[in-house]
Amino acid sequence: GAQPHPVKKPSKTMEINSNLACTIYRHSLSTPDAPAVVCRGQSLNYAEFANGATRIATCLRQSDAWRQPAGSPPRVGILASRGIDACVALMGACWAGATYVPIGLKLPEERILTLLSLCNLSAIIADEEGAKLLSERVLAACPPLVIHTGKAPAAASNPAVELIALDALPAATATEPALMAASDTAYIIFTSGTTGVPKGVMISAGAARHYVAMITEQLGLQASDRALETCELSFDFSVHNMFSTWEAGASLHILPATMVMNAVKFAQNSGLTVWNSVPSLAGLLRQIKALKPDSLSSLRLTVFGGEQLPEGAVAAWQSAAPNSTVFNLYGPTEATVFCLAQTTPLSITPGRGVVAIGAPLPGNEAAIFDAHGQEVADGTPGELAIAGVQLADGYHDKPELTAARFPTRDGKRWYLTGDLAIKDAAGTFHCLGRIDNQVKVMGYRVELEEVDAHLRVTSGADVVGSVAW
Ligand code: AMP
Numbered sequence: 001g002a003q004p005h006p007v008k009k010p011s012k013t014m015e016i017n018s019n020l021a022c023t024i025y026r027h028s029l030s031t032p033d034a035p036a037v038v039c040r041g042q043s044l045n046y047a048e049f050a051n052g053a054t055r056i057a058t059c060l061r062q063s064d065a066w067r068q069p070a071g072s073p074p075r076v077g078i079l080a081s082r083g084i085d086a087c088v089a090l091m092g093a094c095w096a097g098a099t100y101v102p103i104g105l106k107l108p109e110e111r112i113l114t115l116l117s118l119c120n121l122s123a124i125i126a127d128e129e130g131a132k133l134l135s136e137r138v139l140a141a142c143p144p145l146v147i148h149t150g151k152a153p154a155a156a157s158n159p160a161v162e163l164i165a166l167d168a169l170p171a172a173t174a175t176e177p178a179l180m181a182a183s184d185t186a187y188i189i190f191t192s193g194t195t196g197v198p199k200g201v202m203i204s205a206g207a208a209r210h211y212v213a214m215i216t217e218q219l220g221l222q223a224s225d226r227a228l229e230t231c232e233l234s235f236d237f238s239v240h241n242m243f244s245t246w247e248a249g250a251s252l253h254i255l256p257a258t259m260v261m262n263a264v265k266f267a268q269n270s271g272l273t274v275w276n277s278v279p280s281l282a283g284l285l286r287q288i289k290a291l292k293p294d295s296l297s298s299l300r301l302t303v304f305g306g307e308q309l310p311e312g313a314v315a316a317w318q319s320a321a322p323n324s325t326v327f328n329l330y331g332p333t334e335a336t337v338f339c340l341a342q343t344t345p346l347s348i349t350p351g352r353g354v355v356a357i358g359a360p361l362p363g364n365e366a367a368i369f370d371a372h373g374q375e376v377a378d379g380t381p382g383e384l385a386i387a388g389v390q391l392a393d394g395y396h397d398k399p400e401l402t403a404a405r406f407p408t409r410d411g412k413r414w415y416l417t418g419d420l421a422i423k424d425a426a427g428t429f430h431c432l433g434r435i436d437n438q439v440k441v442m443g444y445r446v447e448l449e450e451v452d453a454h455l456r457v458t459s460g461a462d463v464v465g466s467v468a469w
Contacts, residue, residue, distance in 0.1 A: 009029075010025070010026065010029070010176065011176060013176075013179055014026075014176060016179075017176075017177060017179050017180060018180045018181060018182045018184070018186075018205035018206055018208075018209050019094060019095070019097065019177040019178060019179070019180040019205065020094045020186055020205065020208055020209065020212070020243060021053060021091055021094040021095040021177035022176075022177050023212070023243070023246055023247050024036070024046065024049060024050055024053065024091060024246050025050055025095075025176060025177055027046040027050075027246065027249045028046040028047050028049065028050035028051075030249075031046055031223065031249055032045060032046055032047035033045050033046075033047065034046055034223065034249060034251070035251040036048075036049040036246060036251060036252065037049060037084055037087045037251065037252045037254065038251055038252065038253045038254065038270070039082075039083050039084045039253070039254035039256065040083070040084075040254075040256055042084055043084075043251075044084060044087075044088070046249070049087070049088065049091065050091075051172060052088040052091070052092065053088055053091035053092040053094070053095045054092075054095060054172035054175075055092070055169045055170070055171065055172045056088065056089065056091075056092025056093070056095070056096070056125065056147060056166075056169065057092050057093075057095035057096035057097075057172075057177075057178070058169070058170065058172050058173050059145075059147060059164060059169050059170070060074075060076065060092065060093070060096040060098065060122070060123055060145070060147075061096050061097075061178070063122070063123065063144075063145045063162075064144070065122050065123055065143055065144040065145040065162075066122050066123075067122050072099070072184065072185060073097055073098055073099045073180065073184050073185060074096075074097075074098050074099070074122040074123075075098060075099045075100075075101055075119055075120060075121045075122060075188070076093035076096070076098040076099070076100055076101065076121060076122060076123050076124070076125060077100075077101045077102075077103050077115075077116070077119070077121045077123070077124040077125070077143070078090050078093065078100055078101065078102045078103065078124075078125055078130075078233055079103045079105070079112075079124055079125070079126040079127070079130030079131075079133060079134075080102075080105070080125070080126060080127035080129070080130045080233065081105050081127065081129045081130070081232060081257065082229055082230075082231065082232055082233065082238070082254050082255075082256075082257070083127060083254060083256070084254070085127035085128070085149050085166070086127055086233060087242065087252070087254075088166075089125035089126075089127065089147075090102075090125075090233060090242075092125065093125065094177065094186070095177045095178065096178055097177070097178025097179065097180055097184075098122070098123075099184070099185040099186065099187060099188060099202075100186070100187045100188075101115070101119055101121065101187065101188045101189075101190075101200075102187070102189060102232070102233035102234040102238075103115055103116075103124075103130075103234070104232055104233075104234035105129050105130060105133065105232070106232075109133070109135065109137065109138065111198070112133065112138055113137065113138065113141050114197065114198065115190060115198065116138070116141040116142065116143075117141065118198075118200065118396065118397065119188065119200065119396065121142075121143040122143055122145065123143050123144075123145040123146065123147065124142055124143060124145070124146045124147070125146075125147045125148070126146060126147070126148040126149070127148075127149050127150070128149050128150030128151075130148070131148040131149065131150050131151065131152075131153050132150075132153075134146065134148070134153035135153075136158075139153060139158045139161055140158060142158075142161050143161075144160060144161055144162060145161070145162050145164070146161055146162070146163050146164070147164050147165075147166055147169070148163060148164070148165060148166065149165070149166045149167075152165065180205045181205065181206075182204060182205055182206025182209070183204055183205075183206060184204065184205045185202045185203065185204055185205070185393065186203055186204060186205040186207075186208040186209075187203050187208065187239070188200045188201065188202050188203075188396055189201050189203070189234060189235075189236050189333050190234070191333055191445050192438075192445050192446045192447040192450045193447060193450060194447045194449035194450060194453070195449070195450070195453055196450050196453035196454055196457070199395045199396075199398060199401065200395060200396030200397070200398075201236075201333045201334050201392045201395060201396075202392055202393045202394060202395070202396055203236075203333075203336050203392050203393070204392075204393055206389070207336045207389060207390045207391065207392070208239065208243070208336060210336075210363055210389050210390060211239075211240075211336045211337055211338075211390055212239075212243040212244055212247050213247065214361060214362050214363055215240065215244050215337075215338065215361070216244045216247040216248050218341070218361060218362070219244065219274075219301060219303070219327065220301075221244055221245065221247070221248035221250060221274065221301075222248055222250065223248055223249035223250055224250065224273070225245070225248060225250035225251070225273045225274050225301075226250065226251050226253055226270055226271055226272050226273050226274065227241065227244075227245040227250055227251070227252055227253065227272070227273070227274035227275075227276060228241070228253055228255060228267065228270075228272050228274060228275050228276050228277065229241045229242065229245075229252050229253065229254040229255065229276065230255050230260075230263070230276060230277040230278075230281060231276075231277075231278075231443070235306070235443060235444060236333045236336075236337050237276070237278070237305060237306050237337065237443065239336075239337050240276065240303070240305070240329075240337045240338065241276045245274075250274075253266075253270040253272060260281070260284070261284075261288060261290070262290075263277075263281065263285060263290070264285060264290045264291065264292075264295050264296060264320075267296055267298070267299070268295070268296075268298070271298050272296075272298055272299060273298060273299060273300050273301065274299070274300070274301045274302075274303070275296070275299050275301070275302040275303065275321070275324070276303045276305075277303075277304065278304070278305070278306045278307050278442060278443030279304045279306075279307055279308070279309045279310065279313050280307065280442045280443060281442075282304065282313045282316070282317050283310070283313050286313060286316045286317075291316050291317065291319075291320040292320060293319045293320060293322075294319075294320065294322060295320045296317075296320045296321035296324070297321065297322065297323055298323075299321040299323060299324040300323055300324055300325070301324055301325055301327070302317065302321060302324045302325070302326045302327065303327045303329060304326065304327065304328055304329070305327075305328065305329030305330065305331070305338055306329075306440070306443040307440040307443050308354045308355075308431060309328045309346075309354055309355040310353060310354055310355075311348050311353045311354060311355065312353070314326060314346060314355060325343055325344050326343065326344050326346065327341055327342070327343045328341065328342045328343075328346060328355045328356075328357065328358065329341050330357035330358070330429075330431065331386075332386070332415065332417050333392070333445075334386075334391070334392045334405070334406075334415045334417075335364065335386040335388075335390045335391055335392065335415055335417075336390035336391075336392070337390075338361065339360060339361055339364040339366070339386050339388070339390055340357045340358050340359060340360050340361065340364070340366060340429055341357075341358045341359070341361050342355065342356055342357060342358025342359070342428070343358075347426075347428055349430040349431070349432070350430075352430075352432065354431070356424075356428050356429065356430045356431075357421070357429050357430065357431050358428060358429060359427060359428060359429065360386075360388070363388050363389040363390060364386060364387070364388040364389075364390055365386065365387040365388045365412075366384060366385070366386055366387075366423075366429055367384075367385050367387070367414070368380070368381070368382040368383065368384060368385070368421055368422065368423055369382050369383050369385050369409075369414075369416070370382045370383075371383075373407070373409055378422075378423050378424065378425055378427075379422060379423070379424060379425065380422065381420055381421065381422045381432055382420070382421070382422075383416055383417065383418065383419065383420065383421070383435055384417045384419040384420075384421035384429065384431070385414040385415060385416050385417060386414065386415045386417060387412050387413060387414050387415075391406065391413060391414075391415050392406075392415070394406055418434055418435055418436045418438060419431050419432075419433075419434060419435070420432040420433050420434065420435050437449060
């Protein structure tokens with residue numbers, strides 16, 4: 001149940017603290033009873049949410065395993081699907097001052113082992129589903145501390161790993177969120193890489209904080225809002241859903257993976273005011289004829305992002321959600337969630353039947369370059385590049401790839417998105433496709449070369465046989 005939060009007045013350091021947990025901490029003091037997160041009939045108000053996070057943070061910080069790789073914050077893996085436990089786990093890691101590293105539950109065991117070997121974690125927090133993946137092999141590769149919900153993993157005999165059940169954690173002693181500098185890494189999200197090894201995108205606390213404050217203001221989110229979560233933590237759209245909702249002091253309503261087909265009913269029952277999803281979900285709901293006129297009339301705001309938004313999907317959506325403004329948000333993980341946006345009335349990309357990606361959001365800059373790194377004239381297609389405060393610090397442990405994808409041009413650091421795009425005479429950007437072989441599957445990014453690399457290894461095909469060019 002709700003325990004009063006230990007600290008009552010924020011200290012002065014809160015003003016310079018870039019920790020993503022600060023906003024939850026503030027709401028836990030000002031609106032402790034307001035609901036923060038709701039899933040499967042369970043909910044936590046801001047006081048309970050902060051209390052859960054503090055207990056985890058206390059345990060992490062007292063652990064012998066708490067170590068800082070070369071001056072950077074300790075890293076905590078989050079092995080959890082979307083849900084209340086996942087939110088508390090993630091917030092606990094943030095509260096403790098850690099860099100959080102989501103580990104997707106749908107990943108094959110080999111990939112989980114690869115991630116564990118890449119990121120030198122201090123601890124892992126697993127929800128009930130995540131704990132099921134802690135096989136003997138995975139546990140052998142785990143950091144020395146694993147906090148879990150549900151039953152203890154079967155292989156609990158590994159003496160090198162301390163397993164602590166979430167509900168056995170001692171009461172909180174940690175108080176405010178630990179101090180994080182703007183340059184500290186807030187999270188690392190791994191995306192598909194062409195060689196078969198995933199790329200860890202490192203986002204600083206400063207970039208994340210900028211994004212959250214900026215987008216909450218741009219969208220006009222309010223404390224009375226009820227916003228939808230449809231994404232796994234390993235997809236950075238979840239950063240938007242969670243933190244913009246909490247920044248506003250609103251409530252996050254998590255759609256369980258088993259209820260995706262019933263998302264409209266879920267929205268109605270939850271009285272959602274804000275919809276957040278990839279357009280594919282709207283397409284799916286349209287296909288199964290779940291989008292009836294006015295069936296989403298409680299929505300005042302719809303955020304689509306992460307993949308192209310087809311014109312037809314928007315028309316069907318607007319008839320189902322007539323009271324909702326629609327936003328199309330564009331952005332790669334490497335530029336902190338979303339960096340360009342367009343809202344109703346939406347302009348369409350000529351000849352492609354998709355919605356334009358709009359203009360840069362505050363703090364971001366966009367330009368189109370040719371193959372030689374020269375900026376092209378308006379109306380000429382080229383590679384879309386992003387600059388500004390949201391750029392990632394680069395890829396974890398991959399200096400060459402970082403240098404190649406984040407070049408400095410005219411004294412400014414850019415990220416080359418790999419998207420073919422044009423800027424029209426009105427200054428609106430349009431996405432025309434990819435210049436590489438990256439595809440999106442329900443919003444998830446996949447480099448086809450990665451599939452290729454795995455097929456070669458698993459089929460025993462001659463890896464040296466491909467032609468370099
Ligand atoms: P991710 O890093 O998973 O967010 O994937 C980023 C890529 O998704 C971009 O480089 C685009 O190819 C694509 N993308 C994201 N948002 C949009 C959008 N609104 N319209 C078209 N493509 C998008």
